[in-house]
Amino acid sequence: MICVTLGRTRHKMVIAEHRALAEQGARLVELRLDWLKRMPEIHRLLDERPTPVIVTCRRRQETGKWRGDEDQRLALLRQAIVSGADYVDVETDVAEQVPRYGDTKRIISYHNFKETPDDLEDIFADMQRLDGDYLKLATMANTPEDNVRMLRLVSEADVPTIGFCMGELGIPSRILCGKYGSPWTYATFSSDRVLAPGQLSFEEMRDVYHYDEIDAETRVFGVLGDPVGHSYSPLLHNAAFRHEGLNCVYLPLRVPRDVLLSTLKEFEALEIEGYSVTIPHKEHVLEYAPYLHETVTDCGAANTLYRNEQGKWFATNTDYPAALQALRRGLELLHPDDADLDSKKVLLLGAGGVAKAIGLGVIRAGAGLTVANRTNKRGKELAGQLNCQHVNWENRGSVLADVLINCTPVGMYPNMEETPFPQHWLRDGMLVFDTIYNPENTLLLKQAREHECYTISGLEMFVLQAAEQFDCFVRRPAPVEVMRETLRQGISPVRLN
Numbered sequence: 001m002i003c004v005t006l007g008r009t010r011h012k013m014v015i016a017e018h019r020a021l022a023e024q025g026a027r028l029v030e031l032r033l034d035w036l037k038r039m040p041e042i043h044r045l046l047d048e049r050p051t052p053v054i055v056t057c058r059r060r061q062e063t064g065k066w067r068g069d070e071d072q073r074l075a076l077l078r079q080a081i082v083s084g085a086d087y088v089d090v091e092t093d094v095a096e097q098v099p100r101y102g103d104t105k106r107i108i109s110y111h112n113f114k115e116t117p118d119d120l121e122d123i124f125a126d127m128q129r130l131d132g133d134y135l136k137l138a139t140m141a142n143t144p145e146d147n148v149r150m151l152r153l154v155s156e157a158d159v160p161t162i163g164f165c166m167g168e169l170g171i172p173s174r175i176l177c178g179k180y181g182s183p184w185t186y187a188t189f190s191s192d193r194v195l196a197p198g199q200l201s202f203e204e205m206r207d208v209y210h211y212d213e214i215d216a217e218t219r220v221f222g223v224l225g226d227p228v229g230h231s232y233s234p235l236l237h238n239a240a241f242r243h244e245g246l247n248c249v250y251l252p253l254r255v256p257r258d259v260l261l262s263t264l265k266e267f268e269a270l271e272i273e274g275y276s277v278t279i280p281h282k283e284h285v286l287e288y289a290p291y292l293h294e295t296v297t298d299c300g301a302a303n304t305l306y307r308n309e310q311g312k313w314f315a316t317n318t319d320y321p322a323a324l325q326a327l328r329r330g331l332e333l334l335h336p337d338d339a340d341l342d343s344k345k346v347l348l349l350g351a352g353g354v355a356k357a358i359g360l361g362v363i364r365a366g367a368g369l370t371v372a373n374r375t376n377k378r379g380k381e382l383a384g385q386l387n388c389q390h391v392n393w394e395n396r397g398s399v400l401a402d403v404l405i406n407c408t409p410v411g412m413y414p415n416m417e418e419t420p421f422p423q424h425w426l427r428d429g430m431l432v433f434d435t436i437y438n439p440e441n442t443l444l445l446k447q448a449r450e451h452e453c454y455t456i457s458g459l460e461m462f463v464l465q466a467a468e469q470f471d472c473f474v475r476r477p478a479p480v481e482v483m484r485e486t487l488r489q490g491i492s493p494v495r496l497n
């Protein structure tokens with residue numbers, strides 16, 4: 001179950017929002033009394049409540065907003081119990097001052113906004129002596145491994161225990177706690193009002209992660225990167241799993257560069273079956289996989305890690321075939337009878353990981369390749385590795401190319417008024433491939449269409465690389481059209497993460 005945390009400054013707004021949440025399907029709502037500007041009127045909030053509620057009033061030390069004195073706060077919690085609140089949240093140190101009464105269930109809670117302490121198990125043992133119906137632990141994750149420790153504690157608990165880590169690094173535990181027996185997780189009522197670090201919105205928890213369907217059998221996948229907050233992969237893969245009726249969940253796994261290998265080792269305890277791999281781990285991850293696909297050996301980088309039939313980790317690179325597939329589809333539009341790359345002149349902008357992978361594919365397909373990069377030295381180095389032409393960034397407009405491929409982030413959200421290739425350099429009838437997928441229609445592609453060029457968006461490449469990963473993860477073809485539509489709908493210029 002998802003418990004939606006609701007904090008508003010006026011009673012009227014709390015009541016209206018609570019009703020709206022019930023209409024959206026919320027089954028448990030936490031009323032944060034500390035958010036109210038005036039003295040909370042318990043009866044007003046509880047009479048005619050549309051769902052069961054947890055009454056909570058957080059002090060400043062737990063980053064709450066309560067400004068009154070402690071006696072008043074405890075009196076409010078006692079009043080909530082006498083008024084028949086379904087649950088009351090009492091912090092460990094005051095649990096004995098707010099006694100049990102009637103049918104109200106007691107949640108004994110422990111918060112630590114600094115860390116997931118080493119003595120978590122001792123703290124938990126002490127909490128068990130405080131007459132709780134439920135125990136709640138919310139601690140800050142400072143390493144990805146903290147998720148593992150917390151989830152282990154939840155799975156071994158004899159008392160119903162809600163346990164998760166806070167902060168961006170703790171997001172996996174917020175989504176996975178149900179798999180390990182947590183009776184519910186917490187989500188915020190609005191993505192604009194995050195009431196605790198790392199908290200996801202009710203909408204996201206329900207519609208992207210399908211939290212209520214996660215159980216002990218759920219298979220786990222995720223994207224490894226730093227940052228990963230901006231990634232559309234969870235949206236895409238979760239939609240595909242759902243469409244195919246698979247009991248699987250895909251998580252954003254923020255893993256700092258220096259702890260990748262130790263984290264992968266720790267994550268073995270969570271039995272994660274497959275990863276998408278993004279910046280900055282695409283090269284380093286090869287050290288974890290005993291088996292490498294030839295695309296990986298070619299590019300020196302992987303974007304996918306999954307277990308092969310023998311249960312061993314296998315690394316592959318689905319960016320590479322996806323880009324070539326997208327390019328071929330574009331060429332079919334350009335020359336239906338001659339969709340091969342072998343006779344084409346290609347100008348590649350950029351010299352990073354994606355440029356290297358695509359450049360290699362283009363060369364292998366027999367095209368004539370020229371590389372241009374903002375840092376000319378790096379562009380020259382890539383041209384040397386690929387054994388192809390190089391042109392200085394300033395002179396990129398002088399290349400007479402049939403195909404232009406942008407592998408730089410120029411024109412990406414939020415800098416959508418930028419283009420890596422001024423309009424007057426575009427030639428009628430060229431094929432222009434922009435690997436950027438947010439926005440789908442970059443300025444480069446818009447201007448290319450004005451020149452009657454054929455265009456391919458990075459969205460196509462992104463969908464195809466994810467579809468190929470899906471196939472590796474669950475060994476069945478991906479619902480590509482569903483993924484394409486999901487990404488299209490998910491990408492919006494106002495999306496910030």
Ligand code: NAP
Pocket residue numbers: 279319349350351352353354355373374375378407408409410412420435436437458459461462463465
């Ligand atoms: P990367 O390794 O960081 O390389 C970035 C490249 O862009 C470098 O060559 C860099 O030049 C150049 N660059 C950065 N800022 C620039 C600017 N302001 N002006 C001109 N050039 C600039 O990144 P990557 O992993 O190769 O990714 C590159 C792009 O590919 C991403 O931004 C993304 O839009 C796209 N991408 C698409 C997909 C997909 O599936 N569609 C997947 C991954 C990536 P310097 O050498 O001078 O720094």
